Amino acid sequence: MTMQECWDAVTQVTTAPRVQISMMLAAGLESSWQSVAQYGGGPGRGMWQVEAAEGGWHYGRISVADAMNPVTAARYMLGDFQRASLDVSDADYARDPAEAYGEVAFRAERPAARYPADRVAARWATLQPFLASKGVGCRHRAAKPRHAPRRAIHGGLWRGFAPHPRGA
Numbered sequence: 001m002t003m004q005e006c007w008d009a010v011t012q013v014t015t016a017p018r019v020q021i022s023m024m025l026a027a028g029l030e031s032s033w034q035s036v037a038q039y040g041g042g043p044g045r046g047m048w049q050v051e052a053a054e055g056g057w058h059y060g061r062i063s064v065a066d067a068m069n070p071v072t073a074a075r076y077m078l079g080d081f082q083r084a085s086l087d088v089s090d091a092d093y094a095r096d097p098a099e100a101y102g103e104v105a106f107r108a109e110r111p112a113a114r115y116p117a118d119r120v121a122a123r124w125a126t127l128q129p130f131l132a133s134k135g136v137g138c139r140h141r142a143a144k145p146r147h148a149p150r151r152a153i154h155g156g157l158w159r160g161f162a163p164h165p166r167g168a
Helices: 003-013 017-031 064-068 070-086 090-095 097-109 117-133
Strands: none
Touching (some): 003 117, 070 097, 090 097, 097 117
């Protein structure tokens, strides 16, 4: 599996950029974007290292074979990433995107310990050129109100509006 195959799986299950980016970073942190069995023989399987005992099921919801399938695993993990992405504020995404997306990955994956900051930074740096090639920006600013109050400019005209053709 490659980063592209991970991206293909993620974009099949969600169109939300924050969730996509978080899932991509988490796959990098958990498996280096590879659909593999956990290193050292542990129970984790697939890109997101879903813990499924060999021949068994993860909490009765996903088999080992499904955990190894990128699309099925992405669909399985989607809800956790959606919830976790809502727990991180717009200000956090704007201030330090790598840390914010790392926090989402931590909350969604729930590993025994936090990911080391240098590992998050390394995976984030690896991920950036790939996301840029897909046209996905990682700097999220706080959302602007849709209908910001208009300010009158000289002559009593409203910014962005032409005078009425029949006069004022």
